[in-house]
Amino acid sequence: KQEVTQIPAALSVPEGENLVLNCSFTDSAIYNLQWFRQDPGKGLTSLLLIQSSQREQTSGRLNASLDKSSGRSTLYIAASQPGDSATYLCAAPPGAGSYQLTFGKGTKLSVIP
């Protein structure tokens, strides 16, 4: 059974700072790993999807890395902005042969102007 853990649970940073969110998973036999963003009262928006054959994926100021051997992924946000304030969720499938997602509890990010 896949278990996904995210640390820290909450993070507050001043605007402009670079930051890293951490995600660990127990079953490394995964097709991919995804990072989502969730704004209050809203659904989830997919930010980055890293295939198991990739080591990292970039979109604008976001960079996600994947290390299957250690069961870890990181989401790096460069030059943070107040609009980045949201909850960031990491999700991985429960092992090989499945696209179902097991989510972590998320990291609530607050970027202070």
Add this chain to the structure above:
Amino acid sequence: EAGVAQSPRYKIIEKRQSVAFWCNPISGHATLYWYQQILGQGPKLLIQFQNNGVVDDSQLPKDRFSAERLKGVDSTLKIQPAKLEDSAVYLCASSSTAGGRETQYFGPGTRLLVL
């Protein structure tokens, strides 16, 4: 392209009452998921449909929860009778698989409060 639609957006009921949620997935998406997200937690899968068939409902509390997707498009999730611990956001997602890669698209969710 229209996104995943869900209704209602909010619902307040008393315990032991019944409630139903509706989801309209993105057109052409064969796979549909229902998730339950309790405050402070990540979403937890309740049930997965492929067209109008159930792929996995192992985490659905079948004594009170039911779901259907009769024509392989829209889906409804029902709770009968509701308990206090059912207070949560219920998220619907649909997905397509292209080139061995699946992307799930989420609706805005229905926020349920059971009093």
